[in-house]
Amino acid sequence: MNFDLSEDHIMMRDFGREFAAKRLFDIAEEMDAKEYMPDEVIEEAKELGFFGLLAPEEYGGEGIDTLSYALIIEELSKACAGFAIMISVHNSLVMKAIEYFGTDEQKKEYLPKLASGEIIGAYSLSEPGSGTDAGSLKCQAIAEGDHYVFNGTKSWVTSAQRAGIIIVFALTDPEKGPKGISAIIVPAGTEGMSLGAPEKKMGLKCSDTREVSFIDAKVPKANLIGEENHGFKVALSLLDNGRIGVAAQALGIAESAFREAFNYSKERKQFGRPISEFQAIQFKLADMATQIDAAKLLVYRAAVLNDAEGLHSREISMAKLFATEMSNYVVDEAVQIHGGYGYVKEYPVERYFRDARVTEIYEGTSEAQRIVISRNLLKG
Ligand SMILES: Cc1cc2nc3c(=O)[nH]c(=O)nc-3n(C[C@H](O)[C@H](O)[C@H](O)COP(=O)(O)OP(=O)(O)OC[C@H]3O[C@@H](n4cnc5c(N)ncnc54)[C@H](O)[C@@H]3O)c2cc1C
Incomplete structure (x- = not known):
């Protein structure tokens, strides 16, 4: 078993990482405060191919595999989870609905426009x-x-x-x-x-x-x-794709919250020492890092399985359930490590705390994921 990303997957991760670093990180607070997404950022994302990540190449898309897709959503979510969910819904729910179930005419009509971002879904x-x-x-x-x-x-x-x-x-x-x-x-x-x-x-x-x-x-x-x-079947069969996107989103938010808490713990001094020297804080960091790694393994496994033969709803729901609950745990601890400063907008953990919450709700609540997992376990 190999736990390293391939060169291609590293390239995809870096593609998402670079866009997030150049175009999202610096303005994410402002986008949150003003509740808007700048048109120029969306236009640049279109040009770079973010709207066509999962569209087949024959329709002008990037045709990347699910692991590459999850890595990109994770990187975008580290900077701005709101931007990432637009890309995720467009790719994993809308384009996939037309690719999997659409007529030839619908594919020809809509997939190239969706892949280029000419229309958003x-x-x-x-x-x-x-x-x-x-x-x-x-x-x-x-x-x-x-x-x-x-x-x-x-x-x-x-x-x-x-x-x-x-x-x-x-x-x-x-x-x-x-x-x-x-x-x-x-x-x-x-x-x-x-x-x-x-x-x-x-x-x-x-x-x-x-x-x-x-x-x-x-x-x-x-x-x-x-x-x-037969639309209900269409809706249900798309959810596996969507849930991988949300799981990757939750992972990205948690990683950013951890990074902020880690750095803060080394800077903030109380009793004449950085708070990172207190074992209570060290153990929090250890638990957060361990939970993030565990979620990462589940999310990447779900992404790889999604491209393999057969149905993998159980593993995908496990990844969504664990990553989203992990994310809420990590953002909560990140706020705690910041003390009162975690409760104000001066520090980004306040936004991560708010952004993580919905990942346990949309595209199937945590309760719904437990229903999917237990049904799969019990069916024998
Ligand atoms: C920001 C945001 C964006 C969204 N985007 C979209 C979108 O683009 N498209 C779209 O279609 N939807 C979207 N949704 C809707 C989202 O998918 C639903 O909110 C979600 O499915 C839960 O439905 P609900 O809010 O009606 O809660 P309910 O279904 O009313 O659930 C309330 C509570 O009861 C629990 N519950 C319900 N049934 C059971 C059961 N059988 N057993 C145990 N517990 C149960 C739930 O887990 C939850 O805790 C979005 C929601 C939000 C908040």
């Missing part, structure tokens, strides 16, 4: 009344001639405002419940579709999150992804 499964129980969603897309007519409200749509397309999960056969859900590409500007105000979030403040509502919004039937009424 959003993914809309959740609703005000359905989160973990995603199969109970209520938004309808009823067939009428050549169109589906959408009515209902979706919630928590990441990148809704910038999105050129949103993949919306809606009931095409309301009588059938989860077996009546379809995945449909809804272009921005569709008449009858409206965006809510940005959510006032605890963290990931530079990432745009909104409700999307539909009143008699017509979308061509040609925008159906996969088979009609």
Whole structure:
């Protein structure tokens, strides 16, 4: 067993690391405070290929493997987790939905535009009344001639405002419940579709999150992804991809929080000595570093397995569960090591603390990951 990254993977990690260092680290605080993402940073990310990481090369993408992708998301998240989630949703949920389930026409139409970043993608499964129980969603897309007519409200749509397309999960056969859900590409500007105000979030403040509502919004039937009424399967089968992105995001946040706490512990003096000389602080650092390494192994294993034959939902959920809970533990200890200074915006651990929290919630809560893992264990 080899635990070293290959030269190619190191190159990919450094690609993410360099962009984060040059374009994100210095402005991440400002992006958080002002709750915005500068257009020029997004444009540069497009030019460099961040929007096409997982798109096949034949459609203009980078076609990288999942481990390379996880390494890049980890590096971006070290600097700015809000930026990283936009890249993650776009690549792992939106592009993969079209690559895996789209028609040839949809692939030709959308993949090159998504890969170049000409359009940004959003993914809309959740609703005000359905989160973990995603199969109970209520938004309808009823067939009428050549169109589906959408009515209902979706919630928590990441990148809704910038999105050129949103993949919306809606009931095409309301009588059938989860077996009546379809995945449909809804272009921005569709008449009858409206965006809510940005959510006032605890963290990931530079990432745009909104409700999307539909009143008699017509979308061509040609925008159906996969088979009609098979959308729930589409949603579930994409989650493994997405969860690796969130696990890598959580890992990156934790690594930055650890670095800050480590450095601070060597600078901050109390009782005439750096606090790093107190065993209570040393043991915190030891536990944080050990937890980070354990999560890293699980995340990288999940990424490698994702490209191997067969379903690996158990290992992917283990990675998401462990990395996100680890991240929240590490950011909490990082604040503790900073004392009162960890509680104010002067130090970045305050932002890491807020940003880490959602990783245990979206793309399946920790409770949902435990359900996936235990079901897989018990099925024999
Ligand atoms: C910042 C942000 C961005 C998001 N982006 C997107 C996006 O782009 N697209 C999208 O579709 N969604 C998005 N979401 C929604 C996210 O996926 C949901 O919030 C998540 O799935 C949880 O759903 P919920 O909030 O309705 O919580 P609920 O499902 O109501 O859960 C509440 C609590 O009950 C627990 N629970 C629920 N069912 C069970 C059970 N059977 N057993 C044990 N415990 C259970 C949960 O684990 C949780 O602790 C985003 C959310 C946030 C906060």
